[in-house]
Amino acid sequence: MRHPSFAELFIAAASWPAVSCSSPPKYDAATWKSLITGTSCPSATWLTPKGGGSGGMVSCEIREGGGRHFKFPVGEFDIDEQVFVPAGTVIEGNANPNDPSDKAKKPDPSTQTFFVATRGVHDPHAKYCGTDNNMEPGEAQQLRIGFLLNSDTVVKNINFQGKDTTRPYDNGSLCGGAAFETPGCVSPGFANGVGNGWVGKQGCYDITGKGNGLVTGDGRGVENVVIESVRLNDLLGEGQGTQIAVWVAQTQDGSATRSVRVTNLVSMLTRGDGINFHGNVQNSVVEDCHIENTGDDIYAVWGGYATSPAGIVFRNNVGKNAGVTRNYGYGVCIAVYGAMDVTFTGTKCYDPPMNNACENGPFCNSCLAYVHDGWFGAVYPDGNSIQFNGNEYFSMSGSPITDRPLVRNDKNSAARVVTTEKYLLP
Numbered sequence: 001m002r003h004p005s006f007a008e009l010f011i012a013a014a015s016w017p018a019v020s021c022s023s024p025p026k027y028d029a030a031t032w033k034s035l036i037t038g039t040s041c042p043s044a045t046w047l048t049p050k051g052g053g054s055g056g057m058v059s060c061e062i063r064e065g066g067g068r069h070f071k072f073p074v075g076e077f078d079i080d081e082q083v084f085v086p087a088g089t090v091i092e093g094n095a096n097p098n099d100p101s102d103k104a105k106k107p108d109p110s111t112q113t114f115f116v117a118t119r120g121v122h123d124p125h126a127k128y129c130g131t132d133n134n135m136e137p138g139e140a141q142q143l144r145i146g147f148l149l150n151s152d153t154v155v156k157n158i159n160f161q162g163k164d165t166t167r168p169y170d171n172g173s174l175c176g177g178a179a180f181e182t183p184g185c186v187s188p189g190f191a192n193g194v195g196n197g198w199v200g201k202q203g204c205y206d207i208t209g210k211g212n213g214l215v216t217g218d219g220r221g222v223e224n225v226v227i228e229s230v231r232l233n234d235l236l237g238e239g240q241g242t243q244i245a246v247w248v249a250q251t252q253d254g255s256a257t258r259s260v261r262v263t264n265l266v267s268m269l270t271r272g273d274g275i276n277f278h279g280n281v282q283n284s285v286v287e288d289c290h291i292e293n294t295g296d297d298i299y300a301v302w303g304g305y306a307t308s309p310a311g312i313v314f315r316n317n318v319g320k321n322a323g324v325t326r327n328y329g330y331g332v333c334i335a336v337y338g339a340m341d342v343t344f345t346g347t348k349c350y351d352p353p354m355n356n357a358c359e360n361g362p363f364c365n366s367c368l369a370y371v372h373d374g375w376f377g378a379v380y381p382d383g384n385s386i387q388f389n390g391n392e393y394f395s396m397s398g399s400p401i402t403d404r405p406l407v408r409n410d411k412n413s414a415a416r417v418v419t420t421e422k423y424l425l426p
Contacts, residue, residue, distance in 0.1 A: 024109055025049040025056065029078040029118070032058060036091065037084050041068045047075075063088065067152060076114040079160075082141040082181070084217065087150040093158035097231035098266045103290035103318070106234055113158045114235060117145040120163025121177075121243075128168040129175035130187040130214040131206045137214060140186045146179040146242065148217055149225045155180060156228040161235040162242030167271040167295055167326065173207045173376070174272050174296065176216075177243025180227050182257050183217025184249025184279065195305030195338060195377030202254045219252035221280065225260045232267040239325065241269040245291065250279030254307060260284040267291045271325055274298040280306035287315040295325035297335035297370075298349075301342050304377040310341035320350040321396065323364055328352065330360050334369035336386055336415070338378035344369060347391040354403055368393040368406040373413035380414040388419040 031047050041062055047055035056073025063069050067088025074094045085091065093113030099105045121143060127134045128143060141148075145162065147155060160179040171177060175188040185204035192207050204219070205211050233241035245267040248257050260281065266289070267274055274291035277284060277300070291298050298319035303309035314334070323331030333349035336342060349368040358364030371386055372378055380386075393401045406421040 024075045024112070024114070026076045027055065027078065029080045032072070032077055033083060035060070035070060036089065037086070039086070063090065072113045072158070074111060074113060076116050078118050079115045079145055080118040082144045082146055082148050082216065084148050085150060085153050088152045090154040091147070091158065092154070092156050096157050096229040096264075097159050098229055098264055103266050104268070104292070107159070107231065114161060115158060116161045116235065117163045119145070120165060120240060121168060122165050124166045124168055126168040126170065128170040128177070129206065130212050131170050131208070132210060133212050134170070135186065135214060140176070140214065141216065144177050144181065146181060148181050148183060149222070150183065150217065151222040152224045154226040154228065155230060156226070157230070159231045159235060160233070160242070161240070162233055163236070163240045164243055164271050165239050167243060171243060171272065174244070174276065176247045176249060177272065178245055178247035179232050179242045180245070181216060181247045182222050182225060182249055182260070183219055184215065184251045184257075185219060186214035186216060187212060188278070189250050189304055189377060191304070191376045193377070194374055195379045198305035198377060199379055200254070200307060201305070202252065204252050215252050216249065221251045221255035221257040223258040227262045227265060229264045230266070232265070233270065234266070234268040239269065241271060243272045244270055244274070244276060246275040248277045248279070248281050250304065250306065254280060256280045256282045256308070258282045258284070262286045263288055265289040265291070269293045269325060270295060272296045273300050274319065276300040276302055277309070277312060278302040279304060279309065281309050281312060283311035285313045285315065286317060288317065290318040292320040293324050294322050294331055296323065296331045298322050298331070298333045299344070299347070300335045300337070301339050302376065303338035303340070303379070305338065305379045308381070309339045312339065312342040314344045314347065316346035318348045318350075321352065328355050328358065328364055330363050332363070332365060332367055332370050336369070336371045337376040338380060339386060340381050340384050343387040345388070345390045348394065349391070350394045350396050350398070351401060352396055362408055367404050367408045369408070371407065371409035371413065371415045371417055373410040373415055380416070384414070384416050386415050386417050388417070388421055391421060
């Protein structure tokens with residue numbers, strides 16, 4: 001009889017349903033989805049719960065300057081695909097789910113709005129990223145259950161629960177699967193080597209560099225996206241979650257995705273990264289977030305071979321237990337894979353003991369931050385600046401870590417790391 005590993009036990013117990021005197025009403029996806037994807041703005045839409053009877057109300061108001069603002073009531077809302085959120089749309093739940101004094105604390109479900117996936121990915125051999133043209137248009141949207149956010153959109157005061165229990169091998173290099181995504185390529189782009197020869201190249205490509213036409217939305221960059229006071233993967237147990245919390249995709253035409261602001265996001269379990277800004281992301285901020293129990297890096301900038309990922313700031317975030325959902329096979333609190341200008345400040349990283357048995361060497365729990373080069377298509381243009389300041393590195397119990405550096409990078413890298421913190425080449 002095989003005994004479960006520590007990681008397996010931890011994942012199974014990571015999220016237990018909150019105790020409440022009464023369960024929130026539950027609603028089918030059909031009760032709300034067409035409101036978001038459509039163009040109308042009814043002032044009041046009364047909902048019928050799954051079990052019948054009277055339910056809550058979704059309200060809508062026209063925003064100043066145009067667009068629609070939807071407010072959802074308390075309840076659990078089924079979500080069965082990647083829902084297209086048109087430009088100018090606000091989705092707001094009933095209440096902020098995150099306690100500022102203890103972000104790991106579960107909210108009272110009787111006050112909360114939940115969106116819960118109706119299914120998840122359980123087969124590690126599932127087709128996921130369009131590698132070698134293994135998917136048709138539209139298939140990815142059926143697997144990446146969540147919200148596709150276009151320009152001038154806001155999501156706030158909601159909970160989201162995914163049901164994936166594995167990370168497919170086809171998503172090994174990471175191509176998406178977040179609760180919140182922006183339009184772009186389904187495939188991750190060339191990643192099996194250095195990216196210098198790919199700079200300026202447009203189109204969508206798999207990790208080997210084979211082209212395809214698979215996109216989400218129109219595949220182009222968007223701007224002014226706000227994700228504020230949301231909570232992920234803290235409703236169900238048994239290791240269920242999304243692949244990622246937030247994924248800004250590399251775009252088909254190389255256009256920039258600008259002014260993405262992620263504030264007060266809490267994620268308690270993901271199968272891949274926590275937040276990953278991929279491709280030509282500019283002038284964007286992640287702040288006051290709390291992410292635990294990932295299967296990969298927690299906060300990542302993967303500029304790859306995009307022309308100018310710059311003006312990116314990660315500020316005052318907490319990362320804890322990187323890599324646990326894949327048995328600590330890969331992952332650190334902060335990772336960079338090509339960029340022009342990015343700053344990480346005020347991070348608090350909580351790590352398990354030094355992972356000397358890691359199959360990927362120093363890429364697992366060996367530092368607070370790793371600046372990668374030579375793979376994943378990473379490019380660091382002339383004049384680049386990768387800055388670290390005011391970050392802190394702790395054990396899981398909260399004691400300062402002194403047996404590992406805060407920052408590592410690869411030998412002979414073109415990355416210009418600017419830091420006064422303990423810094424080490426591998």
